[in-house]
Amino acid sequence: MPLLLLDLDNTLLDRTGAFRNWGRAFLEQIGAPASDLDWLLSIDADGLTDRWDVADALRDRYRLRIPSIDLVDDLRAGVIRRTRLDPLVACALQIATDAGWVPVVVNNGTVQQDETRIRQTGLDRYVADWVISEDVGVSKPNPRIFALAAQRVRMPLRSAWIIGDGPEADIGGAAATGLPSVWLHRGRRWHETRFAPTRTADGVIPAVAAVLAA
Known part of the structure; x- marks a missing residue:
């Protein structure tokens, strides 16, 4: 898994x-x-x-x-x-879970605000857990925060994929951790030369589909 x-x-x-x-x-x-x-x-x-x-x-x-x-x-x-949870995003997470993947949120933010949004939107029902930078004292792109996410659900980090819209925080973090990634471009072009995403998508739904296909 x-x-x-x-x-x-x-x-x-x-x-x-x-x-x-x-x-x-x-x-x-x-x-x-x-x-x-x-x-x-x-x-x-x-x-x-x-x-x-x-x-x-x-x-x-x-x-x-x-x-x-x-x-x-x-x-x-x-x-x-x-803030609302898109039902299609919830559906994509459920499909990933049914396919054997374990979704975990990894975010740079504050505990009070992020946990409130996760619970209030119902996102907590579709993810196994979450790791917030303020809580663990380390932020993306530091590989340590991804390792802590794996520890949180007692799973190995190998074979994981990272999905996010942040070139430095998410894709840079994936590169530093040695993991494949999907970048949500949101209409932007990729300009970074030090690293690059494994896949590119225009939203989390096709991003999850790309991971499942890979």
């Missing part, structure tokens, strides 16, 4: 879509033009920008008197509330 190690944000869960929906509602609430959503998405940078920096950018641009801590809390809660 081989391991299937999967990223969470913009792989299993549409984090960007949830942030976009929160941003649209927030801009409407403060009376900002809807066209500013593109600016907000660029500031967020797919969640790579620190939440406090996003809050400060909002305060500066719109001269808000809302404390940064309240903006950060609203952002986090709003994104969690708007």
Whole structure:
């Protein structure tokens, strides 16, 4: 039974879509033009920008008197509330499980936010376990976090595949660990020259299909 190690944000869960929906509602609430959503998405940078920096950018641009801590809390809660598990993703995970694979989430994030989303969306019913960087003290692309994921479900790391949208964190981590990978391109081109994904897919569903076919 081989391991299937999967990223969470913009792989299993549409984090960007949830942030976009929160941003649209927030801009409407403060009376900002809807066209500013593109600016907000660029500031967020797919969640790579620190939440406090996003809050400060909002305060500066719109001269808000809302404390940064309240903006950060609203952002986090709003994104969690708007996150949904695509039924087709759940189906793909179930198919992988039925085929003998063991899906485990490996994500760089905070325990409270990630575990809340995993449980609230029902994703916990389709994965064997999860490893969050804040909890284990090591982040992707460090191979150690993938080894910890294997230990968590008491399985060997060999024969595992890694699926994710992060060129450095996921595909770089797979390369450093010596494992095959599937990169979710999300309309982007691959530019890294140090390593490359084993397969490329436009979403987690064809990515799982590629792993099962391999």
